[in-house]
Amino acid sequence: MTPELLNNYIIEYNKALENGEITKEEYVELLRGINVMEGIADDAEGLALKAQLNVMINAAISAASLMV
Amino acid sequence: MKRILIVLFAFSLSGCALFDAYFMAKYDTTEYALVNEIKTKAQVAEENCGNQILVVTQVNELYIKSLEFKNFTTHIPRNKDANNMSTKLLTLTKDTRDYFNKAEKISPIFCKTKLQQVINSADTIQHVLGSKPR
Numbered sequence: 001m002t003p004e005l006l007n008n009y010i011i012e013y014n015k016a017l018e019n020g021e022i023t024k025e026e027y028v029e030l031l032r033g034i035n036v037m038e039g040i041a042d043d044a045e046g047l048a049l050k051a052q053l054n055v056m057i058n059a060a061i062s063a064a065s066l067m068v
Numbered sequence: 069m070k071r072i073l074i075v076l077f078a079f080s081l082s083g084c085a086l087f088d089a090y091f092m093a094k095y096d097t098t099e100y101a102l103v104n105e106i107k108t109k110a111q112v113a114e115e116n117c118g119n120q121i122l123v124v125t126q127v128n129e130l131y132i133k134s135l136e137f138k139n140f141t142t143h144i145p146r147n148k149d150a151n152n153m154s155t156k157l158l159t160l161t162k163d164t165r166d167y168f169n170k171a172e173k174i175s176p177i178f179c180k181t182k183l184q185q186v187i188n189s190a191d192t193i194q195h196v197l198g199s200k201p202r
Binding site for chain 1: 085086088089090092149150152153156157159160163164167171174175177178181182185188189192193195196199200201
């Protein structure tokens with residue numbers, strides 16, 4: 001999750017709180033949710049990198065096999 | 069053959085990251101289907117934010133499906149990343165379920181935003197699970 005996206009979420013929640021569209025408890029609950037979302041986004045990024053690396057390793061092995 | 073062994077040896081020198089990447093758990097249809105179901109259920113629940121009784125029921129179902137997803141990813145070898153994500157998604161749905169069940173009144177904006185968090189997270193997971201090697 002990019003800092004900009006994170007910031008946008010917080011601005012959106014602040015606005016909803018200021019306008020009285022959500023309660024303080026709901027606001028806190030939404031902030032807790034952002035924290036979990038961020039963790040998921042970090043894990044997803046790690047897994048995506050691993051998948052890319054897997055493709056590269058397999059390509060390297062295929063190329064090496066062709067050279068034999 | 070000798071060259072393959074050289075390449076493999078070179079990779080092994082680069083550490084665990086390459087080993088983990090090479091032997092990572094492959095794409096799993098059930099895993100993908102489960103997270104897709106969670107996302108869809110959250111989308112349906114979001115549409116029903118005007119009906120608190122219905123949305124509470126659907127949020128409870130969402131939690132059960134997330135638990136199933138977490139349990140499914142648990143004992144698959146070399147699947148730590150997917151398991152971490154499913155555990156966090158379970159936390160998100162459990163928090164949502166707990167809040168919706170204890171609150172006397174839920175603001176429609178909160179309902180939609182909270183379910184959007186579940187939808188976005190499930191979508192992030194679905195995207196990355198779909199990119200796993202076949």
